[in-house]
Amino acid sequence: MRRETERQRERLETCVLVCTNDRDSEYACCADVGAEETVEAVKSWLRERGAFWSPIGVTTTGCLGLCSEDGAAIAIQPRDEWYADVTPEDVPELLEQEFGPDAESIDRRAVDASEHSSH
Numbered sequence: 001m002r003r004e005t006e007r008q009r010e011r012l013e014t015c016v017l018v019c020t021n022d023r024d025s026e027y028a029c030c031a032d033v034g035a036e037e038t039v040e041a042v043k044s045w046l047r048e049r050g051a052f053w054s055p056i057g058v059t060t061t062g063c064l065g066l067c068s069e070d071g072a073a074i075a076i077q078p079r080d081e082w083y084a085d086v087t088p089e090d091v092p093e094l095l096e097q098e099f100g101p102d103a104e105s106i107d108r109r110a111v112d113a114s115e116h117s118s119h
């Protein structure tokens with residue numbers, strides 16, 4: 001076991017968790033409502049702005065407790081923001097709201113600080 005808190009804090013400000021849970025039952029699940037496409041839309045949006053993986057991570061996850069027939073669930077941590085019914089078409093608006101049109105509102109201080117500390 002290794003504790004990697006410092007390293008991740010330097011690299012990441014935020015993690016976008018997208019539920020891709022699949023379940024074989026009568027209840028709605030994110031996998032059935034385009035969650036994989038939603039994940040790809042999130043990654044593309046961030047990639048186009050040079051913000052994918054550092055400083056914004058994207059992770060698929062199990063059920064977030066916001067299951068619906070109208071779209072996938074997304075949590076943005078550690079901001080404690082939660083969204084339900086997210087479709088791939090909603091992704092640009094959602095991320096723009098969170099991070100600004102060019103992901104400029106993301107806190108890159110942690111990344112800057114690690115660059116300074118290496119000098």
Ligand code: FES
Nearest residue numbers: 019030064066067
């Ligand atoms: S299956 Fe995605 S929130 Fe429950």
